Amino acid sequence: MVTTEAGPGEFGGCACGAVRYVLKAAPMIVYACHCTDCQRFTGSAFIVSAWIEKTEVELRSGEMRQCRLATGQRGSIVHFCGQCGTSIWTEYSPSFWFVRVATLDNQTAYPPQMHIWTQSKLPWLQLSDAVPSFETYYDRDKDWPAESLARYHAVVSGAVAE
Amino acid sequence: MSDQVTWMEGGCGCGAVRYALKAAPMIVHACHCTDCQTISGGAFVINAWIERTQVELLSGEPASYRFADEIRDNRVFFCPQCGTYVWTEYMKGFYLVRVGTLDDPTLLVPDMHIWTRSKQPWLPLPKGVRVFEEYYDKDKEWPADSLARLAANAA
Numbered sequence: 001m002v003t004t005e006a007g008p009g010e011f012g013g014c015a016c017g018a019v020r021y022v023l024k025a026a027p028m029i030v031y032a033c034h035c036t037d038c039q040r041f042t043g044s045a046f047i048v049s050a051w052i053e054k055t056e057v058e059l060r061s062g063e064m065r066q067c068r069l070a071t072g073q074r075g076s077i078v079h080f081c082g083q084c085g086t087s088i089w090t091e092y093s094p095s096f097w098f099v100r101v102a103t104l105d106n107q108t109a110y111p112p113q114m115h116i117w118t119q120s121k122l123p124w125l126q127l128s129d130a131v132p133s134f135e136t137y138y139d140r141d142k143d144w145p146a147e148s149l150a151r152y153h154a155v156v157s158g159a160v161a162e
Numbered sequence: 163m164s165d166q167v168t169w170m171e172g173g174c175g176c177g178a179v180r181y182a183l184k185a186a187p188m189i190v191h192a193c194h195c196t197d198c199q200t201i202s203g204g205a206f207v208i209n210a211w212i213e214r215t216q217v218e219l220l221s222g223e224p225a226s227y228r229f230a231d232e233i234r235d236n237r238v239f240f241c242p243q244c245g246t247y248v249w250t251e252y253m254k255g256f257y258l259v260r261v262g263t264l265d266d267p268t269l270l271v272p273d274m275h276i277w278t279r280s281k282q283p284w285l286p287l288p289k290g291v292r293v294f295e296e297y298y299d300k301d302k303e304w305p306a307d308s309l310a311r312l313a314a315n316a317a
Contacts, residue, residue, distance in 0.1 A: 015201045015229065015238075032205075039267050041175050043247055043260025044204040045192075067244040069175055078175070080245030084227040085238060086201050087245050100203030107199050111284040124271045126286045 011060075012104035014086035019062030021088065023099065027052040028148035030101060030110045035117035037071040041078065041087060045122045049090070049098040050110055053155055057089070057097050064088065095155045114138065171220070172264040174246035179222030181248065183259060187212040188308035190261065190270050195277035197229075201238065201247060202260075205282040209250070209258035210270050213315045217249070217257050224248055255315045274303065 013020040027050035038047035064079040072092045080087040089097040101110050115121075115133040127133055132143065141149065173180040187210035198207040224239035237251045249257040261270045274292035275281075287293055292303065300309065 015197060016227065036267075037175065038204075039262040040173075041246055041262075042202040042204040042207070043209075043262040044202045044207050045262065045267075046205070047203050048205060049203075065245065067176055069244060071175070078245060080240075084201075084229070085225065085240035085245050085247060087203055102199040102203050102205070107196060107280075108283060111282070122271075123268055124288055126288050128284065128286050130284065 010104050010106060010109050012088075012099070014062065014081035014084055014088060014103065016081060016084035016086070018083045019064060019081045019086070019088055020060040021099075022058050022060060023050070023052060023056060023104070024058060025052065025056040027099070027110060028151050029114075029144055030112050032112040032115045033117055034115060034119075034121040036120050037069075038117075039120070039122070045125050046115070048101040048110075048112055050101050051096055051098055053151065054095055054097055057099065114143065167269055170264050170266070170269055172248070172259070173220075174222070174241035174244050174248060174263065176241060176244035176246070178243045179224055179241040179246070179248055180220040181259075182218045182220055183210070183212060183216060183264075184218055185212065185216040187259070187270065188311050189274075189304055190272050191258075192272035192275045193277055194275060194281040196280050197234065198277075199280070199282075202262075205285050206275070208261035208267075208270070208272055210261050211256060211258050213311065214251075214255055214257050215315070217259060253316070256312075274298065 009022040009024045011022050030050045032046045032048050034046040063082045065082045066077050066079045069076050077091040078087055079089050088103055089099045092098060114131050115127055118133045119135040168185050170183040189211045191209045192206045194206040225242040226237050226239045228237045238247055239249050240247045247260055248263050249259040251257055261267050275287055276294045277296055278293050279295040
């Protein structure tokens with residue numbers, strides 16, 4: 001796209017092009033969430049979210065608006081392009097973004113590693129058995145790769161400067 | 163499709179925008195095009211094609227933005243407060259309403275899956291459903307009464 005966007009990482013942005021960002025690392029975990037909130041925010045059957053440290057995400061251009069929502073355990077803050085409305089990421093936890101994988105230029109970069117909240121999955125939708133599905137949430141210690149758990153704990157313990 | 167249900171309420175994520183559909187839609191698409199992936203944040207969008215006159219805004223005032231370039235010409239409508247897209251105008255006189263924003267998104271099941279050439283590789287499609295790699299021929303695929311509604315309301 002834009003020639004100034006050289007460098008490592010996965011680039012992404014909104015539908016009008018105003019917001020551009022780069023992920024400087026692979027996400028810790030990617031999941032498809034079928035909860036009723038995610039259905040509403042996407043207007044679809046589920047969201048595909050990439051959980052990643054805020055320090056690994058760099059906003060390159062654009063102005064985002066944000067809105068605090070009564071979703072998740074402690075509420076959440078959704079960030080969207082102020083011009084075209086495309087939602088880019090959501091904060092459910094202060095040090096992490098949940099980036100919408102579909103806003104990456106390479107939309108097949110990160111397939112979901114699990115499906116969660118399938119108790120509210122749309123009835124007509126079929127899922128493959130290739131990755132685990134959880135009716136509600138899951139056990140992070142059991143279901144995340146060790147390396148991702150280490151990254152998570154490094155941030156929440158304060159070992160990584162925010 | 164639930165032809166019996168003719169009043170379906172929905173709204174955005176923060177609750178500012180609320181609307182009602184006053185009729186069953188003419189057709190329901192699951193669209194797997196790359197744009198619909200970007201602007202949904204999921205693998206596809208579910209759109210209910212319906213006359214604008216059958217969409218009643220109950221509260222809030224959606225903001226809008228027009229995508230106009232060599233491949234796109236449409237206007238998206240979203241809650242200015244929380245960003246949730248509620249519908250898109252691809253053709254004058256009609257909205258494509260996002261089924262996921264209905265209070266009960268199970269009410270409307272996609273009649274067909276379109277632009278599946280860019281479908282996410284990991285996603286299976288329901289067996290027996292109509293699937294089109296790109297777009298399709300309305301005259302062949304739509305029910306007669308939906309075609310009549312299209313003709314009656316086209317600007």
